[in-house]
Amino acid sequence: MISVGRPQHPEVDWEEWGPPLHQFAHATGLTVSAYDAGGMRMVGPLGASRTAHFLQASTLWHDDGPGSELERRIVDAVAASGKAVEDEDFHGLRVCSLPLTQFGKVYGVLVFGWCFRDFSSPMACEQIGRLIGAPGHGLWNEVRLETPMSDARMATNVALLRTLAGSIDRQRETIEQLNRVSRTRDLFLATVSHEMRTPLAALSMRVELMLKTHPDLPPAVASGLNAMRVHVRQEAAMVDDLIDAARTLTGQLSVLRAPVTLGRIVRDAVSTIEVNAHEKGIAFSVSPFDHGDGIAIAGDARRLQQVLWNLLLNAIKFTPAGGSIQVNISATAGQVRIDVIDSGQGIDEDDLPLVFGAFTLQTHANATGLGLGLYIARRIVELHGGELTVSSGGIGQGSTFTVRLPRELIR
Incomplete structure (x- = not known):
């Protein structure tokens, strides 16, 4: 993986994107990369075609290569608009994009394609070769053996990639929601333990102290304090039940046998x-x-x-x-x-x-x-x-x- 651009989004596990994008590249013959919203390539370029292997051996996707420059420009445009931009053309090679979103916000961009829409020519391959530091005839030897990517076929592949990305993004949203629930639960337990148990314990201690150190209290006062003692114990028991129930629901309740x-x-x-x-x-x-x-x-x-x-x-x-x-x-x-x-x-x-x-x-x-x-x-x-x-x-x-x-x- 080649790192290009600004620092990655700290909350995204980009490693999970590798296997499905690699399978997509093998199935479609397209070359695909995943970028974070800041313009850093996090996965790729991944490609399985003969043309892709030839391009990967060139300077196309080096840090300062023309392919990386084009992809960064595409990422900036997609991140700014929130949607895919028009397909770019790199001297006949078609480059497409797809935004990655979580909770409605763009956190990354898929850039894919790097294929010819129509049959290329030796002259076009020579021109590309000069830009990427590779022999043009070598590129021609590869691309002439592969079928061009028609608009209909590309539309099918785009739909496939959109479905794949949507599935992963929904999974990530679900995981994030579960993590949020977990953090809320932990905060709840900590709050209940400190904010409710502590004052109840202090109140219980004061009631017990008054009953033990003032044996001559008027009957009505003593009766009220005894009733208060019962209610405090009931409240403390309910707090303990809430904590135990939360631990039970999350599998944190344990026993020491x-x-x-x-x-x-x-x-x-x-x-x-x-x-x-x-x-x-x-x-x-x-x-x-x-x-x-x-x-x-x-x-x-x-x-x-x-x-x-x-x-x-x-x-x-x-x-x-x-x-x-x-x-x-x-x-x-x-x-x-x-x-x-x-x-x-x-x-x-x-x-x-x-x-x-x-x-x-x-x-x-x-x-x-x-x-x-x-x-x-x-x-x-x-x-x-x-x-x-x-x-x-x-x-x-x-x-x-x-x-x-x-x-x-x-x-």
Whole structure:
């Protein structure tokens, strides 16, 4: 590749243009080059015909060669107008152009052709030879063996190149849009983490400090601070869900697996929500009594606790006062099973496939949050090589969420 002109466009990967343009040159017999909008040749000249090989061995496309000068002039005109200019004539050799655009702006130009429209003559070849530092009779020996490029045939080739370039440009636009989405996502995660988590943590700390250091607060003030503490925790949980959901959507959510007993995971999750169940008057039980202390798995304890916490909190939300929630744990040689069974409002058969979708909100009972908990929980279980499923007899028949995990003994 010969570099001619000003610096290249920094955002374009010109290497991807090489293979398709090389195939185009072989298929059509034309010589083609790709320039950036600043006038630098980035690909080419690529040619497969006998004439093209002869011209490439001359000074035609040297930095100061007449071919490079002509092509730069064409590029400047196309970049200025935004569309192809009239075909140029180089002593009988036809030179065409095609703009390359992204999001409506010209970022490059294809210059192609360098072929005769009609049968040439020894005299014309001698004239070209003197301009490019090559023997005219040698050029004549090549071009007389090749069929001229008629207008109809050139029109077909131009249409082919336009289709090829359009396909590549659309692909580049799609990639750029995906990159823009990725950058927006990263900015969102950084903003949420800093701008929302930090003040929530500070507010939570101040509320806790006031409750602990002022035991003589008026009942109304103490009640208000306790309510504030609950709301701050809910907001913090929603922020964490948003971040986890974004990581799940982009494949960035990960787990760190290590040997752990199931009893530890279940106890930590139960201790977080057991008070909520008692406050609502819901009978809560875990079977077996040891919470699965004798069952070992390879898992991320914090993430699996998050799964159970979401399932249990979900059960409490949709189980009315006086209802019941059971956690049943069982294991075989190769699998661990955890069933969270509630006597709550149940799920309609048509809604079962939608339960684990992102932002799936229930509008009944005391539903709160963003509808992301079950979506995130299922992905965490899948990252452990397991599965999370749901079943229900229908509205008013309660629900059963089942976690299945591969079992791994601690050695």
